[in-house]
Structure formats: C-alpha cells, structure tokens
Amino acid sequence: LHSHLVPALRAALCGAVLALLAACGGGKDDEATAVQPPPMPVNPVGRGSFKASAPLGTVAADEIAAEVAALMPGDELILQGGTYTPSGSGFWNITVSGTAALPIVIRSKTGERAHYAFSGVGQNIVNITGSHLVFRNIEFSGGSRGLRFQAGASFDTVEGCEVHGTEDVAIAANDTGATYDGMRFTSNHVHHTGTGTGEGFYLGCNNATCR
Numbered sequence: 001l002h003s004h005l006v007p008a009l010r011a012a013l014c015g016a017v018l019a020l021l022a023a024c025g026g027g028k029d030d031e032a033t034a035v036q037p038p039p040m041p042v043n044p045v046g047r048g049s050f051k052a053s054a055p056l057g058t059v060a061a062d063e064i065a066a067e068v069a070a071l072m073p074g075d076e077l078i079l080q081g082g083t084y085t086p087s088g089s090g091f092w093n094i095t096v097s098g099t100a101a102l103p104i105v106i107r108s109k110t111g112e113r114a115h116y117a118f119s120g121v122g123q124n125i126v127n128i129t130g131s132h133l134v135f136r137n138i139e140f141s142g143g144s145r146g147l148r149f150q151a152g153a154s155f156d157t158v159e160g161c162e163v164h165g166t167e168d169v170a171i172a173a174n175d176t177g178a179t180y181d182g183m184r185f186t187s188n189h190v191h192h193t194g195t196g197t198g199e200g201f202y203l204g205c206n207n208a209t210c211r
Contacts (some may be wrong), residue, residue: 022057068094074102079138083110085119092116092125098132100155107136118142121194128153141165146193149173155182167194169202178210 064084067077075098082147098104108114116138118125125143129152139162146163149156149172163170170190173180183203188202204210 013134014112024103056131062200064092066098068092068106068144071096071104071106071117072171073098073104073132076107078109080109081114083117084113085117092127094126094128094130094133095152096133097130098134100132103132103134103155103157104130105121105136107134108138113137113139115139115141124148125166126156128156131155133157134159136160138162139164145172146170147172148175149178149180151178153178154180156190157186159184159186160188162189164190164192165194168197169193169199171200172202174205174210175201176205176209180204180211186204 064086071077096104114137116125118140119142121142121144123143124145124147125140126147127150128147129150131152131154133153134157135147136157137160141163142165144168145168146167147158147170153173158171170193171185171188173183180203185201193200
C-alpha cells in the first residue's frame with residue numbers, strides 16, 4: 001500500500017471495530033447499565049366485574065357470591081352504581097384472600113356508588129374470613145351486623161364506605177379466638193346503628209379472648 005493510504009485505512013478499521021462493539025453491547029458502558037429482570041406477572045386488574053341487571057334491581061345472592069369466589073390476588077370486583085337488593089338469605093360470605101403485594105379490591109365504579117341494601121335483620125350483611133382485602137366506596141345498609149370480620153381476617157381495609165341501618169354493630173372484629181392483624185378503617189361514615197346495642201365499631205374482645 002502507498003504510505004499515504006495507511007493512516008486512512010487504519011482510521012476506517014478502528015471506526016468499524018468501535019461500531020461493531022457498540023452494536024454488540026461491548027465496552028465498559030454496559031457495566032453501568034445492568035440488565036433488569038422482567039417484571040413479575042400479575043393477574044389482570046378488573047378481570048372480575050359485576051353489573052346489576054336491567055340495569056339495577058334485585059340480584060340473587062349467589063350471583064355476587066360467584067363473582068367474589070372467583071377473585072384472585074390482584075383482581076378488582078367493580079360494582080356499578082345503584083342499589084343491590086339481595087334475594088334469599090342474601091349475605092356475602094367472603095373467604096378469598098389477596099396478598100400483601102396483590103390485594104383483592106371490591107369497590108364501586110369510579111364516580112358512582114353501589115348500595116348493598118339488605119332487607120331484614122336475620123343475617124349479617126357481610127361475613128369475612130379472607131385477608132388482604134380492600135372494600136372501597138360501598139354503601140351497606142340493613143342486616144344484623146354490617147361487616148363482620150371473623151377468624152382468618154387480617155390485613156383488611158375498609159375505606160370510604162358507609163354503613164347504616166343495622167340492627168347490631170356496624171363493623172365488628174370480635175370473634176372469640178381470632179387474631180386480627182393489620183386491620184385498617186379509614187374515612188368511613190357509620191350512622192344510625194340499630195335498636196340493639198347499636199355500636200358503630202366493636203373491635204377486640206373482653207378479657208383478651210381475641211386479639
């Protein structure tokens with residue numbers, strides 16, 4: 001080669017090598033940008049959504065019970081606004097659980113308010129044994145007790161809800177032998193609790209028979 005072509009050829013080769021290294025991810029710069037692991041998979045939010053029929057009115061208790069029973073960690077059950085009047089015994093028996101990272105949320109549709117209106121005082125409105133559950137912006141009325149948290153219920157949240165017109169206590173976590181951890185109640189409106197004892201909240205037991 002002519003001597004005057006060598007520097008140009010050397011420069012071209014160096015440029016090609018540097019470009020190849022950059023394309024292959026080589027070089028010290030990669031040490032500063034570690035490859036991140038893919039995010040952990042989660043269940044699709046809103047997979048379980050229930051809407052009252054026609055569009056509102058009487059709904060069978062087992063319709064909602066089936067929706068609740070199908071919930072998995074990370075799911076939301078979104079209730080369309082309006083009044084739900086259960087037929088039959090009517091109460092919810094919620095046994096499903098979320099996790100600390102993926103709680104189960106049961107709430108009213110954004111901008112609306114679902115009202116679960118229980119007729120009679122022979123049953124509680126909701127019996128809950130699940131954990132890591134969130135009840136948000138739902139109105140509950142009627143029944144004996146409103147929301148009864150039983151053994152197994154822990155790290156549950158009730159926020160922005162309204163409970164009224166119960167014969168007994170509105171919200172209870174006082175089952176003998178139960179241990180309640182991490183329970184959270186915030187920004188709720190509890191009023192007009194019944195002709196019986198009529199407490200708003202009954203949390204804990206006499207003589208430390210629950211904790």
